[in-house]
Amino acid sequence: MDSEPRWLKELTTADSLRLLGSVAFGRMVFNQHALPAIRLLNHVVDDDAVIVRTHLGAAALGTVGMVVAYEADAIDAHTRLGWSVVVTGVARLVTDPDRVARYEQMLRPWVREQMVHVIRIDPEIVTGYEMLDGADF
Template identity: 55%
Template sequence: MLTDPRGLRELTADEALRRLGGVPVGRIVFTSNALPTIRPVNHRLVDGAVVLRCHGGAAVLGAVGQVVAYEADEIDLASRLAWSVIATGIAGEVSDPDELAQLERLVEPWLAHDMTHTIRIRPQLVTGFEVIAADQPTDARHPPPMGESMLAQPG
């Protein structure tokens, strides 16, 4: 049982984007058949935009042209420390051949499919929060020092 209370600290937009760029996987939230749909995908933050690739039959292609939310987080179950970021913007399919070639080199798909589509989300709103130890400051203007990612990344 957790005996030490936790606090909640709002992240600045810049800090939230840094954290989003520091993890390889998130979830895209969009509407499909008038219902909310969530898909886990790997991504890369490129020039402040979330970029992902998908195959021709992927449900996430239905998000193109929609306002979407993209969420990523890290949660340490042992310490009960965590953060979560949500970037909201319009999902667009990248069609410029030169840009596609560059993004295809940067975003390596995890699935064994022919990933022929590249989707970019240019965030118009970025929010985030961090669950912190109660003795840390909760004011986003005075964040605690950022160190390595709190969860070990696979080697």
């Protein structure tokens, strides 16, 4: 592994959302009982929003109406190069039956739970950084 420090390049909102949409899972950060909580979820990015599905008893369902952060990254452990994106916004329950049906087709659950709820996070703040070596900067 190279011991040279890496450069951080700030990404545009468009590039950040494109990279977020290129991976299948991330982490939702929220408050639970006045304490920070994090859940691993699979997602899609649609119309610049992060879409997740959840089941009735899931902690993520309790985020509806709350400000949450959603983070995903792709960092190579050997080269230490890659990117990280954080989207911050209000988690809203999707109730339109056509949209729910569309997201059910786009986003398949990874766990054996009946994922009957769809949550949409419309970005208020998007931050993204790419780690580059000196030759790329």
